[in-house]
Structure formats: structure tokens, C-alpha cells
Amino acid sequence: MILLNKLKNFQIFGTFLIFLFALEESDERYIEGLNVNLGEALQFLREYDREATAMCNRVTMAQWQFVTNITDNYRRKMLDEQTLKAKFDRASWRKAVSFAWSRIPDPLARRQLKMLATRGRNSLTDDKFNEIYHLIAEMKELYTRTRLCPYKENDHQCNLVLDPDINKIMAQSKDYKELSYYWRAWHEAVGPPLKNKYMRYVRLANQAARLNGFADAGDQMREDYEDDSFQQNIAEVISAVTPLYKHLFTYTRHKLIDRYGDVIRKDGPLPAHILGNMWAQNWQGIYDIVQPFPAAKKLDVTLDMMLQGISPLRMFQIAEEFFTSMGMIPMPPEFWRMSMFEKPTNREVKCTASAWDFCNRIDFRIKQCTRVNMEDLFSTHHEMAHLQYYLQYRDQPLLFRNEALPGFHEAVSDAIGLSIMTPQHLHRIGLYNNSTDDYESNINFLIMIALEKITYMPFAYIVDQWRWRVFSDGDADMTTRWWELRLQYQGIVPPVTRSESHFDPASKYHVPADIPYVKYFVGIVLQFQLFESLCDVAGHVGALHTCDFYRSREAGRLLSDVLSVGSSRNWKDTIREMTRGRTDRLDAGAMLRYFEPLAQWLRRQNQMEPVIGWITSQEDTALFAHWYKSKSTCLKPTSIALLLILNALYWIT
Ligand code: X8Z
Ligand code: ZN
Secondary structure (H helix, E strand, O other): OHHHHHHHHHOOOOHHHOOOOOOOOOOOOOOOOOEOOHHHHHHHHHHHHHHHHHHHHHHHHHHHHHHOOOOHHHHHHHHHHHHHHHHHHHHHHHHHOOEOHHHOOOHHHHHHHHHHHHOOOOOOOHHHHHHHHHHHHHHHHHHHHOOEOOOOOOOOOOOEOHHHHHHHHHHHOOOHHHHHHHHHHHHHHHHHHHHHHHHHHHHHHHHHHHHOOOOOHHHHHHHHHOOOOHHHHHHHHHHHHHHHHHHHHHHHHHHHHHHHHHHOOOOOOEEHHHOOOOOOOOOHHHHHHHOOOOOOOOOOOHHHHHHOOOOHHHHHHHHHHHHHHOOOOOOOHHHHHHOEOOOOOOOOOOOOOEEEEOOOOOOEEEEOOOOOOHHHHHHHHHHHHHHHHHHHOOOOOHHHOOOOOOOHHHHHHHHHHHHHOOHHHHHHOOOOOOOOOOHHHHHHHHHHHHHHHOOHHHHHHHHHHHHHHHHHHOOOOHHHHHHHHHHHHHOEEOOOOOOHHHOHHHHOOOOOOOOOOHHHHHHHHHHHHHHHHHHHHOOOOOOHHHOOOOOOHHHHHHHHHHHHOOOOOOHHHHHHHHOOOOOOOOOOHHHHHHOHHHHHHHHHHHHHOOOOOOOOOHHHHOOOOHHHOOHHHOOOHHHHHHHHHHHHHHHHO
């Protein structure tokens, strides 16, 4: 049956596929050809590695030139290089699927061929490939070009951009109505014009996935995780984290009621616009409201950095010393010569900090408009951790010069972050004298990290839950489905009534931009697993959140071993090595141990609360679900289905 379907699909794309077919005895999911010649496969991969490396270098160089000197000329050059690369990728895919790759006996060659054969949307005809490519570009363009008018200002200067203008207002304003204005204006400017384009995109993405042997585009996205129980694994993680999330939620609700009064129900969900972020994805913006002990000493070494006359260059040297103190790789001379450490004054640049691998094993750079403050000191370490990962896997073939699984790059950088942001570390590098090792400062510290990472878990979980469901079940009720997930996992509701035409999921860039999201969820889980492992081998004793593995050669050795394999093997082997045999799965245990002192404190604070978490009322669901709005159809289709089944069972028994 599967074979028949595949053969039928083949009819619609070019003649070159005539000699391809799915082999029944191989893994039935994927497209493969007939060629089992190992010598030819190895020869192809050698050529691919050489040509793709040169291509990668040219594209990266063009991108770097553009973002460090924004001109139309450099933009054009970059787009030209990207187009050439897309053509090259397409030709490589054709060649890769001409092999019966799952029967190639060399496991590393097989793995590389599989990567080439199963990724991307090259199974589409030229017309459709171009269509989806331009559709995504158009959606991104529409999103990034959106501008808003300011609240209550009549000067008609409608040029506020999301980043940084509106993001800043969402994090800083405490004016309920102002926040509501920006929330609504953003959602209504972005969502509606994207809905039809998105629906077409879903169809094309699904076609590409099916032609490639997947059930749908979500199934294809999950292939990156090479794990049939991946969905089960992440569902277990979110269940394990939910009790802590609900306690943090309840404590925050209490503080928000103190601030905004009874517009917030004591046992209900929270309105999405007052949590310090456009998508309520993390709540760092309201730390000032939630902070339990405002009088406790604040951890900020900015003044110390200034008093010591630390320059941006010195910040990079401090970060490098963190890695060399653990016996890891120093930054190469090219890094010091070619990076952009400060904002140039003579040209326009994109200032978002980023780490760059130019794919030639020599050239690695960071771009950052560094300011001398604590936030940028952390960011410097974060970006350099990305570079350390690039350096560690630089001797792998190009296809394996990649993170072990999507999200691991961020996990590594963030695990380093957990170590360097401790007062213990800042003291060891001579930036912090007073000890903040009192109970209140510790709770403040943990709440701050929890407002960044624990609140993010349900959001990072639902984006792809929603997307995968659209890919598998179709585009009906997309906005309602979005809010059902938001309410179920995050406990938030829209501040104003929604309808299907609002298409709110598109308010998040990664949705129209076709960027998978579950990797961010994976990244948070793994950073704690990695952090705990490194703390263990470094011999840390005491509460996990106070661990700093600076200067630990043992931690450096383990980290180097884990990073240097890149993506050359299944990530489960890497996680097993990382946790020294304890597990090969995503596991919330380390994260929960890190936050245990906070969890205990929150449980005590919430003792008098009537409800831990939220109770969903009709009033909440009526904000977005049309079947709750009219009295005649007040039952959800799922409830109706359940009633019908119960009814049928009644008659059968
Ligand atoms: O998209 C990003 C980065 C690029 S990888 C800016 N992040 C996610 C988001 O903004 O939703 C970083 C944190 C999560
Ligand atoms: Zn990063």
C-alpha cells in the first residue's frame, strides 16, 4: 500500500525520477534509488563535501558582509549566493536519492546520504519548490515590515518596529490599557494578512513531505530527532514540569492581582498581555512585580566592570579564559582579527549578537555590539560557547558539523551561562566581592531564572504541537486550536475576543518564517541535564544552582568529548555519554533539582491559595472558541463525539 502510494506520487515529478523507486525490503518510509555501489556513494560524498564546503563559505561570507555593512549591493550579493546554494542543494538531493542509501554498508556514509535525502523540500517540482520558497519569503517580509502607531499620540508617526520598540514596551509598561493596545495592534496587523498564504504553505509543505515518504510536514520536521518516541518523551517532560509551572503561575497571579486588581480572576487564567512579553513566552519583563525580596542585594557587576576599566575586547578575553581554564580550545588568530566586537560608527550593521562558522575550519567570528555591562558579559560567553562547539566539531565532514540534535547548540551555551552567572563565578573572576549567599538573594536569583526558563517551557512546547496538528489535521479552526493549547498549557487567555480571521499563531515569527520551534524546548531541558553532568564531574557539592565548573579539567574533557562528535551519530549516544550512562532521553529531573529550593519556597507561599494553577470557565473559552459563543452549539465537537460514542456503547451493551 505504501509502495503503491509512493509510485503514484512519483508520476508528478520530472523524468529523472523514473529510475527511482522505493525498495520494499529497505526502510519503507523514504525515497531511495537503486544504486548500491559503495565506491560511487563514497565518491559522491567526497565531492559533495568539497563543493558544499566552498558553497557554505561563500554564502556565509556574503551574509556576514551584509549584516556588518547593510547596503543594497551587499543584500543583492547575499541573495544571489543564497539562490546558487538552493540550486546546489537541489542537485545534491537528486543525486543522493539515486542511491539505495539505506542499504549502503558504511554507517557514516549511510548517515550522510540519509541527511541529504530526507531534508528539505526538493522532492517538489520546480514550480512548486519556487512557489513555497517565495511564499515563505513573502510571509517573512510581511512580518518584518509591520509597523505600529504609538499609543495615544497624534503625531501619526506610525513607525514602531517589533524589535526593539514594541518588545521593550511589552516588557516595561505596566499600563493595562497601553499593553492591551499594543497586544491587539500587533496581532491584528500581522495575523489576518498571513492567513491565506499560510494555508497554501501548509499544502505545499505537506506535498513535499509526502513525496519524500513522510506522513506530513510535521512528521518530516520530527525526523531531525531520529526517535519514534520523541513526542512521548517531550509530553512526559512537560508533564513533569507543569506542577512547578503552576506554582510559579499562582504566585505570579497573586502579585499581578496586587498590581492590577480584580480584572484578574483569583482562580483563573491570566490575560496574555500583562506578562512582560508579546507572546507571554517568558516573564522576565515582570521581574520587578514578581520579585519576592526587593530589599535583598542585587547581583549586578556592571559597576565593578566599569570601575576596573574593562573594555569589550577584555570581555572576550575573559570569556576565552573560561574555556581554556577547562582545557578547551582557545580562539584562533582569525577570530581576534576578523570578529566585530563593537558597533562601528561609520556604517549600518545588524546588532543582534551571533556566532559564525565560515565552514573552512579556520575562520570563526563573533558579531556583537558589545556594551560594558553584565548582560553583555554573559552574552559574550554565550556566543563564544557556540564558537567552542564549532571548533570542537570542525574536523567532522561538513554534514556532521552540526549540533547533536536541534536545540543542543543553545543548550551548551546556556549551560555555560548557568555556571558563569553564579555569584560564586563572578567572585572568582574578580568582579564581585560581597557574598549574596543569603536565603533571600538565592530565592530572588532562582525566581529570575525561573521567569526566563520555566515560564518558557509550555510556550516552547505548544508552538510545534499546534503546527504539527495543522499539518496532520488540516487548517480548520487554526486560531481556536492555538488558544486551546495556550489555555491548557500556559493558562493564558487573549485580552480581547478572537475569531478565526485573526490567525494569532502568525504573531510569532517562527510560524510564518517556517522555523521549527520545539528545539527551544529541547534546548532548555538539555541545558540542565548538561549543567548537572558537568557539575557532577567537576565535583560540585551543595545546591545545584550554585555550581560553577570554571577551571575544572574534568568538566572540560567531558564537554569536549560530547561536542567534538557533532551530529555524526544518533544524539541518544551523545546524551548517554554526557550523563555518563544515566539516561539517553530528555529528562526534566536536572531542571527540577536545580529549582528545588524555589519549589519548596513557592509551595509555602501558595499554601493559602484557593487554586494552584487555573480553573477554566466558559467566559475564558468564549474569548476564542466560536462553539462556546452561540447557545445552540455550546458543545465542543469533541464533546459531541464523546456523547455519540457513549450513546452507541449504551445501545451495544
Ligand atoms: O528565535 C530566537 C533567537 C534566534 S535562534 C532570536 N529565540 C527564540 C524566540 O525568540 O522565540 C531565542 C529564544 C527563543
Ligand atoms: Zn545562542
